[in-house]
Amino acid sequence: MKLDILAFGVHPDDVELSCAGTLMVEINNGKKVGVIDLTRGELGTRGTAETRKQEAAVAAAIMGLHVRENLGMRDGFFKNDEEHQLQIIQKIRQYKPEIVICNALEDRHPDHGRSSKLVSDAAFLSGLRKIETAQDGVAQEAWRPKYVFHYIQDRYAEPDFIFDISSVFERKVESIKAYGTQFSNAGVNPNDAEPQTYISTPAYFDTIISRHKMFGKRIGVEYGEGFITEKRIGIRTFDALIKIST
Numbered sequence: 001m002k003l004d005i006l007a008f009g010v011h012p013d014d015v016e017l018s019c020a021g022t023l024m025v026e027i028n029n030g031k032k033v034g035v036i037d038l039t040r041g042e043l044g045t046r047g048t049a050e051t052r053k054q055e056a057a058v059a060a061a062i063m064g065l066h067v068r069e070n071l072g073m074r075d076g077f078f079k080n081d082e083e084h085q086l087q088i089i090q091k092i093r094q095y096k097p098e099i100v101i102c103n104a105l106e107d108r109h110p111d112h113g114r115s116s117k118l119v120s121d122a123a124f125l126s127g128l129r130k131i132e133t134a135q136d137g138v139a140q141e142a143w144r145p146k147y148v149f150h151y152i153q154d155r156y157a158e159p160d161f162i163f164d165i166s167s168v169f170e171r172k173v174e175s176i177k178a179y180g181t182q183f184s185n186a187g188v189n190p191n192d193a194e195p196q197t198y199i200s201t202p203a204y205f206d207t208i209i210s211r212h213k214m215f216g217k218r219i220g221v222e223y224g225e226g227f228i229t230e231k232r233i234g235i236r237t238f239d240a241l242i243k244i245s246t
Contacts, residue, residue, distance in 0.1 A: 001066060004031040006097035006145075008088075010115035011041040011075070012056040013179045017208060018151035019101055020063055021165025021172040022225050027064050028168070034067030035060065036091055038115055039075040046194045047181030059178040062171060067095065076111060080118040088122035090133045093140040100145045104153040105228060112153055120230065123148050150228040152211075159226030161233075162215045166222040169212065176208070 005026055009015040015023070015035050023033050037056060040049035047055075053070070060068040071087055078084055092100065102119040103112040125131055127144025134140060152159060165172060177183060181194070183205055198204065215224035235241065 001032065001034075001095065003034045003067065003095040003097045005033045005099045005101065006092065006095050007033070007035045007101040008038065008103070008115070008119045009035065010038045010078075010103055010111045011044070011109075012037045012052045012070070013041070013059070013176070013182055014103060014112070014153065015101075015151075016059050016063075016172070016175045016179070018104075018153050019225055019227075020059075020175045021168050021212070021223065022101075022163045022227075023065070024063050024168040024171055025163070025165060027066075032066050033063075034069075034095060034097075035063075035065055036068070037070045038073045038078065038118075039111075040070060040072060041075055043075040044182070045197045046200060047179075051181050052179070055179045055181065059175040062175045062178060078111075078115070078118070080114060080121060084118055085122045085125060086131075086133060088119055089126040089131065090135060090140065092123060092126040092145065093133060093143045094135055096143045098146050100148045101227070102148065102150055104155070104157065105150050106155070106157075108154040116150055120148050120150075147233070148230045150230075152226045152228070156211075157226070157228060159215065160229045162219045162224040162226050164216070164219065164221045164223075165212065165225050166216060169223040172212075173209075176205075 005023065007015050007019055007023060027033050041052045042049040056068065073084060100119065100123050103116040105116050106113045123145050127142050129142040182199060212223040212225065215226045216222045
């Protein structure tokens with residue numbers, strides 16, 4: 001299956017927190033969309049690799065993804081090296097996305113920035129025909145996405161553009177809440193005996209909603225998701241520009 005958009009998250013739930021709304025809007029627009037998680041999130045304080053896998057499957061169904069895979073890289077210890085780049089290259093060549101979306105360039109969690117660079121480097125290298133890869137024993141053709149965009153995660157970054165997600169925001173919230181091991185605590189669920197973490201408090205969830213409200217306000221809509229571009233976006237007609245105003 002050829003995809004229009006392929007989003008990468010280093011941990012299951014990164015995509016849901018950062019760009020699920022954009023993916024759902026584009027799916028509603030008829031685009032083929034997939035997600036690849038690099039790790040199983042096995043080092044997370046709460047939950048397990050298995051529970052994260054189950055939660056990711058539920059979230060994928062909520063978003064209506066056409067594809068979701070996990071590459072099983074080592075949480076916290078993967079590297080931006082040839083071995084890991086080739087894994088990403090194989091997936092880019094398999095799905096041939098026009099657009100790749102990946103983690104923040106720099107963030108609180110060191111995995112985020114490292115995976116961002118890994119995916120970005122692999123997206124470029126994927127276009128070099130002398131790098132040889134194969135799928136099921138069949139040689140793959142070189143493929144380079146037209147754009148690589150980075151979503152904004154924990155730390156604020158000034159977006160290069162903001163995507164209106166107002167029409168799907170409630171479903172985005174539902175996809176995040178699919179990760180019940182990550183976003184609940186004893187103050188919300190009396191049966192939750194796991195340690196409270198930075199992201200498990202209701203206050204953290206409130207900041208997610210506030211961030212999207214803030215981005216939305218800046219383009220005159222209710223909710224938005226912000227992105228950073230690696231290169232300028234070119235247009236052939238002013239019809240490509242949609243003015244959103246209050």
